[in-house]
Amino acid sequence: MNEKAENIVWHETAVTKQERRKKNGHQSFILWFTGLSASGKSSVANALSHSLFQQGKQVYVLDGDNVRHGLNHDLGFREEDRKENIRRIGEVSRLFIDSGQIVLTAFISPYREDRALVRNLVEPDEFIEVYVHCSLEECEKRDPKGLYKKARKEEITHFTGISAPYEEPEKPEVVLDTEKHSIEECVEYLLTVLNQKQLI
Secondary structure, three states, rough: HHHHHOOOOOOOOOHHHHHHHHHHHOOOOOEEEOOOOOOOHHHHHHHHHHHHHOOOEEEEEEEEHHHHHHOOOOOOOOHHHHHHHHHHHHHHHHHHHHHOOEEEEEEOOOOOHHHHHHHHOOHHHHHEEEEOOOOOOHHHHHHHOHHHHHHHHHHHHOEOOOOEEEOOOOOOEEEOOOOOOHHHHHHHHHHHHHOOOOOO
């Protein structure tokens, strides 16, 4: 064990996760939205966040682009950077859970191993993987940021779905098909799932 690890001791907080949950009136957990760029992750996460907020829930969205403006501004898009990006987000998400909040994360998070790492950071009922399914063809048609066009021209390297892999979830708790269903329909379905699981 190195000196740094030896001299770090976990400090228990005066207010527990359970106490925060009781005050908030709901459970705290991660809804981990994963899928290709332009599949609708951020749109659905933000719409769900608004609905939950209107219901008085403590909720926050961690969005891939937004996080890379600050916490992860030092990371690129190579495999090792993507892994570190997700590791950091997992740790931040765990803090949100401890604070009694619902955290919605919208990240491509292309590797199963990295998503499993985050799942293993928290309790079994605190991680819900939401696969936002949308075909590559449809995502390219949408291309709101023009990223697919740049990737096809090789102006962007290591772009998921084009020059870098995306590993579909094998057993996600929720699958949303954003080619067939509207954002509103996806939100309604997610609210139903969360109610059925007695999380909200």
